[in-house]
Amino acid sequence: MAINNPRSIAIADFTYDLPEERIAAHPLEQRDDSRLLVYKGGAISESTYKHIAxxxxxxxxxxxxxxxxxxxRLLFTKPTGGAIEIFCLEPDTRYPxxxxxxxxxxxxxxxxxxxGAGKWKPGLILEKQLDAGTEKILLTAAMESRHTDGFTIRFEWSPAQKSFAEILQLAGRIPIPPYIKREADExxxxxxQTIYAEQEGSVAAPTAGLHFTPAIFEDLKLKNIETAFVTLHVGxxxxxxVKSERIEGHDMHAEFIDVDQATIRQLIRHQNRIIAVGTTSLRTLETLYWMGVKASLNPSASLQELEIRQWEVYxxxxxLDIPVETALKHLSDWMENRQANRIxxxxxxxxxxxxxxxxxxxxxxxFHQPQSTLLLLVAAxxxxxxxxxxxxAMHNGFRFLxxxxGSLLWLREDNIS
Incomplete structure (x- = not known):
């Protein structure tokens, strides 16, 4: 490809007209009835998720x-009756x-x-009563600090036995995307939520997986197609x-990944036959490759040193031209040397x-928003x-976001390293 470093990319080159009526406000009644655009070798065809196998x-x-x-999403009411909505993004840096x-x-x-932060006076502790069946729980929220990207909020609850994950389940609302112009419902x-969702932590769904059903997984098995699971908590x-004219001005968000040793070995066995379901899965897989490259260069590197920053790949x-198998084996060896079962x-x-x-x-x-990093990934x-x-997709009635x-996009041969 002509561009080696995307810093100079003008985001205006990655836009298209997306009328609001083309944004799907509700899911279809059956997950796997969603249409599937198939792109392969420059040709476009159609199917449905039901027949993706x-x-x-x-x-x-x-x-x-x-x-x-x-x-x-947590909604508190002040003593004066005003509403304060708190959207929990990610844990404070004091947690690993x-x-x-x-x-x-x-x-x-x-x-x-x-x-409603402007209405939250310093020192005011918000309270919310939760009904946990046989017991009542008092949840409080106090503002610890204010910073560029939001606030650090201290939540406390009593009785204290339940985890924060359980508290959110009792008190919170599902955070549907801001471009869906309605309130979340039951x-x-x-x-x-995907049917295989397991690891608590995202504030947005890995939406490519929303279409998959137990019937699809059965069809995959019948065709001898294996499955693997990684975790990237979507922020x-x-x-x-992307608000800057060029990508160099955009600060890419960092997200937690969690992958175990058995999955890395599975990836090694299936190299050249891997298909990512979702941009988050792809970002996780590509991260693992470059972590393996770094482990091959420095086997004694710390986990923090293996992490991938926004621009260092470019x-x-x-x-460095290191085969996938070699990189992943170095990452696997790095884990074994530290008796680490997961990254x-x-x-x-x-x-x-x-x-x-x-x-x-x-x-x-x-299908992703205009001028988004997700659309840039598709272009890659x-x-x-x-x-x-x-x-x-626009001219043939596909539903967006x-x-x-959805789509099944086969890698263009000239995009392979």
Missing amino acids: DQLPPGALLVFNNTRVVQA DITTAMGQAGGVSWTCLVG TDTQRY AGTFKP DSLLR ICKTQILIAPGYPIKMVKALVTN MIGDDWKNVYEY SYGD
Whole structure:
């Protein structure tokens, strides 16, 4: 590809007209009735998710993100009657990872957005009574600090036995995306969640997986297509628009990943046959590759040193031509030497045109917002043909964004490293 470093990319080149009526406000009644646009070798065809197994070769490995969306929106009422809404984004940096923070009992500090923050006077502690069946729980919220991206809020509850994950389940609302112009309802609690969601921690769903059903997984088994699960906890930054004219001015959000040793070995066995379900799965897989590259260069590196920052792939690592199997084996060896069964760390990887896809042959994904980093990722997969794909989808009645239809995009051969 012509561009090696995406810093110079003008985000205005990655836009299209998306009328509001084309944004799916509700999911279809049946998950797998969603339409599937198939892009392969420059050609576009149509199917449905119900028949996605027919589009995949035997022996392939589908990699899913098994994060679970937490009910991250908390509504408090001030003593004067005014409403304060708190949107829990991610744990405070005092916790090593989301799982640890979610498991806190009695109290936890969280980075949040606050609606109505101007009405929250210093020192005021908000209270909310929760009904936990046979017991009542008092949940309080106090503002610890204010910073550029939001607030640090201290939550405490009594009795203190329950974890913060359980408190959110009792007190919170599901955070459907801001471009869905309605309030979340009971349907969203189930449908804005994949059927295999397991690891608590996301504030947005890995939407490519919303279409998958038990019947699809049975069809995959019958065709000898394996599945694997990684975790990337999706942050609110996934909706953050690129406001700078060029990508170099955009600060890519960092998100937690969690991958175990057995999955890395599975990836090694299936190299050249891997298909990512969702952009979050792809970002996780590509992160693992570059972590393996760094482990091969410095076997004694710390976990923090292995983490992938926004620009380092383009600035230094792309010069290294290390096979996928070699990189993943070095990462596996690094884990074994530390008797670590899993990797839990943050990734800030930015995948944009000029990035050489390392790990996958195809991507299953929904249709994304104009001028978003997700659209840049799609362009990294299929080059300028993203325009043909989106134009076809727009002219043929496909539904867009989180509750919309999706696509199966096969990697363009000239995008392979």
